[in-house]
Amino acid sequence: MAQQAVHNSFWKTNQKALAPWLFLAPGMIMFLVYVIFPIIESIYISFFNWDGLAPAHISQLTSKEYVGLGNYRDLLDDDSFYTSLWNNLKWLVLYMLAVPIGLFVALFLNQKVPGIRLYKSLFFFPFVISQVVVGLLFSWFYAPGFGPLYAIIKSITGSETAILASDTMATYGIILAGLWPQTAYCMILYLTGLNNINPEQVEAARMDGARGLTLLWNIILPQLRPATFIAIVVTVIGSLRSFDLVSIMTGGGPYGSTRVLSYFMFEQALSEYGTAMGYGAAIAFVLFAIMMIFISFFIYRMLQQERNS
């Protein structure tokens, strides 16, 4: 009884200090075990030469040999690494087109005619379906002989290009497929932003004679800044994460020309024939480091907003 009372009063006095940690514990433990520690472990593995056996025998991994920065030095001599890096850059730059195109589509749809809500949801459709399906759709579109995009290109340029089989064109073909759902995502962000625009400011600017692009640039875009910020964040992250489409549409080919870092890492360490764990971890770290540049910037901005609010 006495002990119970002590316990109770301890709980009573410290409840407010302990409660947040009790609420946090389950989620935080899961997150630490499956996200935070693996990041550290991956960085550690990248300093080793560690060839696992085939994944089927994953429990009998061979022993590790410490090689310091050896894996990173090997990367610098690996042409596939530069190809992947260069393709990641193409993805990053071209994927950004989703933001202005998304804005354009949102402006086009921001009207009040009958049935417009259905139109908006149907335009958003591509984002809901899996990238695996998107990849299959576009492979079919590009298919030599009968694909409609193949036919369009043929009628414009006169040449017969099998886009996904061309080592100079394939990456652009995949990025175009990726832009389809990503534009839909940016569009929905902007539609929500446009919905919340202050109508008085717009009317006042119209009274002053502002219209068209001037109005858009000076009054509308500043109010859409939160939407633009999120659109850029999700597009940057999405472009660097690109994996599904590459895997489905070309499997990194032809001749490894469509590899990106995420897929290159998969080939080296996770695929059926990939057993180079240390090397794979080093590739993953490079991708991680690139993303951290952006993540730090986003977090810095969010932190500023936290402080202001």
Added chain:
Amino acid sequence: MFPKPIEKSAPWVQTAYKLTLPIALILWLLPLIGIAMTSVRPAADLAAGNYFGMPSGFAGVENYSAVFKNSNIGYYILNSFKVTLPTVFFAVGLSCLSGFALAIYKFKSNLIVFFMFVAGNFVPFQILAIPVRDLSVQLGLYNTTMGLVMFHVAFQTGFCTLFMRNFIKSLPFALVESARVEGVSEFKIFWHIVLPLMRPAIAALSVLVFTFIWNDYFWATVMAQDASVKPVTAGMNELKGQYKVAWELISAASIIAALPPVAMFFLMQKHFIAGLTLGATKG
């Protein structure tokens, strides 16, 4: 409202706009329309080179039943549900708790913990893959539904916590304070006062997480080997190899695989969009 409402334009502009809308939509959805048409096309059409013209007959029943009969797609779909539903339940549940903690209590490391969740949620999957697969092997969870669920729950908790925390912050804090004055325990405040107000956030997150997990391909490939575990995304890749150029079957399979998240989206559209666009209006 911007752009200028179309009702205020000349009648011909209005007509032009109403005509442009369906044309733009058809162009935008052309890949989907194409695949839907192909999925009901008789195989003979494709052999004869009729890829885009009118189908010579309706072979939808044949194609779809062929996919179910001679492939594992039925299992794959079932596996996807077995991974997706528990993940939604636990990821949303855990983040209700952690979001509450981060939104209601002021403690020193609050922002650090919060930004750990936020940053972790953005990292590339590849930096996690080797250790996560290793850990799953050690726990005996490699190549099991449970292994996939555990990882997805942990990872989605990052995004969900960000979402829940911001949502709870927008609720009136006075409710919590007055309950405290009356001596209500912290857990009861969570359970009886805050949780009922979180319903819209729970709905929005559930649809979103459902779609994310259903569409996940990377982890499905890395963590599952057998047809008895593989979700439909990884299974599709297998079917692609199996059917090679039988596009009418690949198309039918694609439609089947895409259907559940599409249905989810249409049923819960309002919540889905509220979830995706959180933060697009303020901040």
